[in-house]
Amino acid sequence: MTSPMTRRGRADRSGGPPVRIRRATARDAKRLTSLVRTSRAYEGPFAPMVAGYRVGPDYIDAHEVHVAAGEDGRVLGFYALVLSPPELDLMFVADAAQGRGVGRLLVGHMTERARAAGASAVRVVSHPPAEGFYLGMGARRVGTVRANPPAVMWDRPELEFPIAL
Numbered sequence: 001m002t003s004p005m006t007r008r009g010r011a012d013r014s015g016g017p018p019v020r021i022r023r024a025t026a027r028d029a030k031r032l033t034s035l036v037r038t039s040r041a042y043e044g045p046f047a048p049m050v051a052g053y054r055v056g057p058d059y060i061d062a063h064e065v066h067v068a069a070g071e072d073g074r075v076l077g078f079y080a081l082v083l084s085p086p087e088l089d090l091m092f093v094a095d096a097a098q099g100r101g102v103g104r105l106l107v108g109h110m111t112e113r114a115r116a117a118g119a120s121a122v123r124v125v126s127h128p129p130a131e132g133f134y135l136g137m138g139a140r141r142v143g144t145v146r147a148n149p150p151a152v153m154w155d156r157p158e159l160e161f162p163i164a165l
Helices: 026-037 044-050 057-062 102-116 128-136
Strands: 007-010 018-023 064-069 075-083 086-093 121-125 140-145 156-162
Touching (some): 018 102, 026 057, 026 075, 064 102, 102 121, 102 156
Parallel strands (some): 086 121
Antiparallel strands (some): 007 018, 018 064, 121 156, 140 156
16 A cells, blocks of 8 residues: 555545655646645735745756645645755645645654654644644644744744654
């Protein structure tokens, strides 16, 4: 069921369609960029942070970027894990897929990849509204990253996922 490159699982307990987690490819770049730029989580005062943001093929090649895809191949979410030092750089779930367990599957896959790489913890500088989700997934708060205007106008929670080796 699990390999270093793919993982299959159900995104929710209601028996919904299976979700496959796979390594992102350069061909996914436009879809991942669109997912970031259209996320409702970044509307209003948070919009400047993702305005013009791009997930390019070079970024996908340089980091552990994995996609959660539905049976039809539609991208439901993705994460990007930087390994040196270990940090969850990006994690997005499509607005229509939120609340269905896709984020939980992505976090589980991310922690498996971090463990396989020998990481003892993974840092997350969280979007403030996402902090509760990460805490619910087992992260712990370790600090605050101060605002850095003009792109980031608000303080952000600094979290850490402990990785059992």
